[in-house]
Structures are given as structure tokens and as C-alpha cells.
Amino acid sequence: MYCSCNNSPFKPRSKTQPSSGSHQTSTRPSGPKRVMVIGGDGYCGWATALHLSNKNYEVTIVDSLVRRLFDHQLGFDSLTPISSIHDHIRRWKSLTGKTIQLFIEQQRDWTLNVLFAIKEFMEECHPVKLGTMGECGTPNIDIEVTHNGTTDTLPYPKQVSSFNHLSRCGHALTVYGKGGQARGYLDIRDTVQSVKLMIANPAQRGEFRVFNQFTEQFSVNELAALVTRAVEKHGFNVETISVPNPRVEAEEQYYNAKHTKLIELGLQPHLLSDSLLDLLLNFTVKYKDRVDTKQIMPSVSWRKIGVKPKTVAA
Numbered sequence: 001m002y003c004s005c006n007n008s009p010f011k012p013r014s015k016t017q018p019s020s021g022s023h024q025t026s027t028r029p030s031g032p033k034r035v036m037v038i039g040g041d042g043y044c045g046w047a048t049a050l051h052l053s054n055k056n057y058e059v060t061i062v063d064s065l066v067r068r069l070f071d072h073q074l075g076f077d078s079l080t081p082i083s084s085i086h087d088h089i090r091r092w093k094s095l096t097g098k099t100i101q102l103f104i105e106q107q108r109d110w111t112l113n114v115l116f117a118i119k120e121f122m123e124e125c126h127p128v129k130l131g132t133m134g135e136c137g138t139p140n141i142d143i144e145v146t147h148n149g150t151t152d153t154l155p156y157p158k159q160v161s162s163f164n165h166l167s168r169c170g171h172a173l174t175v176y177g178k179g180g181q182a183r184g185y186l187d188i189r190d191t192v193q194s195v196k197l198m199i200a201n202p203a204q205r206g207e208f209r210v211f212n213q214f215t216e217q218f219s220v221n222e223l224a225a226l227v228t229r230a231v232e233k234h235g236f237n238v239e240t241i242s243v244p245n246p247r248v249e250a251e252e253q254y255y256n257a258k259h260t261k262l263i264e265l266g267l268q269p270h271l272l273s274d275s276l277l278d279l280l281l282n283f284t285v286k287y288k289d290r291v292d293t294k295q296i297m298p299s300v301s302w303r304k305i306g307v308k309p310k311t312v313a314a
């Protein structure tokens with residue numbers, strides 16, 4: 001989640017001052033903006049914090065570091081080594097001279113608390129929330145269009161699978177079921193570009209906007225074919241195997257989600273290309289010894305009632 005507001009001369013309302021509840025016309029002061037990146041130690045959050053800092057926003061990161069704790073508890077690690085958030089911030093300062101503030105905070109009910117705080121203390125603040133939108137569902141309507149006489153802007157599900165890692169660590173590509181499941185995909189450079197565009201073009205007071213944040217859509221089979229072609233270009237072979245689908249989902253569906261709004265705001269997509277796949281493959285080759293292939297096959301089935309998730313021995 002990202003919260004942005006103008007730096008000054010904005011004055012938060014005092015706690016005793018009642019909320020007017022009305023939508024007064026606000027004069028947005030110009031000048032550098034402050035952005036709080038909640039979850040700023042994460043995949044999307046850190047990249048976005050760097051992008052915004054680079055664009056001269058005053059960036060503050062708030063994170064509980066719980067994601068690192070999960071990996072630690074389960075004995076997992078990322079493919080590429082990731083140093084501490086403190087090291088990241090120091091390195092950024094030494095490279096650019098720019099400061100990113102850090103607060104290590106464990107919060108419950110983040111979204112509700114943040115929205116309440118905005119209402120009480122800082123109505124000028126503009127929250128932007130990245131969410132996953134029902135990964136387990138199977139949509140069959142076009143989004144951002146009129147459908148059966150009604151117009152909808154509902155979010156749509158998204159799934160990210162990484163065949164690239166499998167391809168170069170000596171493991172077959174695992175296609176669940178028929179492999180016809182389609183989802184939207186987005187380059188991380190477009191994630192940070194999108195957040196910047198949303199912050200720079202804030203919603204009107206009282207307006208609730210929904211953006212479908214993706215630039216391309218692929219089925220699982222299409223992704224497997226893309227990765228296979230890229231690997232073969234480098235003179236290697238990779239097998240694709242079909243794995244009984246442990247997920248409860250339609251394996252083939254009508255999928256034509258819309259994503260016009262970000263393009264209208266000015267998003268310039270970085271589409272999945274051969275050169276990007278080559279780059280990702282090079283990373284995987286470099287760090288392939290860090291891959292624990294025992295963790296790749298699914299160990300939990302959502303199809304069986306009462307199945308016990310496999311616990312990882314310490």
C-alpha cells in the first residue's frame with residue numbers, strides 16, 4: 001500500500017476538530033510529495049520505493065519484515081540473495097545521496113487502520129492499494145466494460161508461476177492440469193511505473209478507482225512454450241510434464257480482462273520479450289545451486305477435504 005500527500009504546507013486536523021464529511025475543494029500545494037510505502041521491504045514495495053525516491057518523492061518505508069520471517073521459519077530463501085533492508089537503504093544513499101526513512105512496525109488490520117487514520121488526521125492523503133484480486137476464482141466477464149447492460153470495474157484474479165526457475169535447475173516444467181488457465185502478467189518496471197502514475201494522478205475526493213494492473217495475458221501452456229523456446233535457443237532441453245491440478249479452479253476459461261485505464265494514464269508497457277527471458281535465464285543459471293528442487297512439486301491438495309499441509313522439519 002502507498003499513501004501520498006503533499007509535503008507542506010499541509011496541516012493535519014487536530015484530533016478534537018470534527019470531520020466535516022463534506023468534499024471541500026482543496027488546493028493541492030505543489031512541491032515534493034511524501035509517500036509512505038507500507039510493505040516497502042517486499043518485492044513490489046522495494047522496487048517502487050526506489051523508483052519514487054529516484055523521482056524525488058520523499059519516501060518512508062513501513063514494514064514488519066514478516067515476509068523474511070516466514071522464509072526463515074520455513075528454511076526457504078530467495079533465488080537471488082537479498083541483503084537486509086538496512087543495507088539496501090544505505091546502498092541507495094551512497095549511490096544517489098537520497099534518504100529513505102524506515103520504520104519497522106508490526107501492524108494488524110493495516111488497511112482499515114490506515115483508512116481510519118486518513119479520515120481522522122489527513123484527508124488530503126491519497127491511498128493506493130495493491131492487492132491480489134481473488135487468485136482462486138475464475139472470471140468470465142470482460143472488466144471495465146458494459147456487460148449485460150451494467151458497467152463494472154471489478155478486479156480479476158491473477159496468478160504468477162515461474163517456469164523460468166524450473167527450466168534451468170534441472171526440473172521439468174510443471175503444468176497443472178490442462179494448462180489452459182489464463183492470467184494477466186506485468187513486468188516489475190510496469191508495476192513501479194503504474195504506482196507512480198496513480199500517485200501523480202490522484203483520485204478525485206471521494207472517488208474510488210480500480211485499475212487492472214497487467215499488460216499481457218498468457219495461459220500456463222503458452223508460458224511453458226515461451227520458456228521452452230528460450231531455453232532451447234541456448235542449446236538446452238527442458239521437459240514439460242502435466243501434474244494433476246491440486247487447485248480447485250476451472251482449467252480452461254473465457255478470459256479477456258481489460259487494462260485500458262493505466263495505458264490512458266500514460267503507462268508504457270515492457271512486454272515479455274526474448275531478451276527479458278534470456279536475462280531471467282542467466283540469473284537462474286547463476287543461482288541454480290540455491291534452488292531446492294524438493295519444494296517444487298505440490299504437497300497440498302485443495303481438492304481433498306481434511307488434508308493436512310506438509311510441515312517443514314526444522
Ligand SMILES: NC(=O)c1ccc[n+]([C@@H]2O[C@H](COP(=O)([O-])OP(=O)(O)OC[C@H]3O[C@@H](n4cnc5c(N)ncnc54)[C@H](O)[C@@H]3O)[C@@H](O)[C@H]2O)c1
Pocket residue numbers: 038039040041042043044045062063064065066067068105106107108110130131132160213
Ligand atoms: N508480486 C506481484 O506481481 C503483484 C502484482 C500485483 C499485486 N500484488 C500485490 O501487491 C502486494 C505486495 O506484493 P509483493 O509481491 O510485494 O509481496 P511481498 O510478500 O514481497 O511483500 C509484502 C511486504 O509486506 C510486509 N508486511 C506483511 N504484513 C505486514 C504487516 N502486518 N505490517 C507491516 N508489514 C507487513 C512483508 O514483510 C513484506 O515485506 C500484495 O498485496 C500482492 O498481492 C503483487
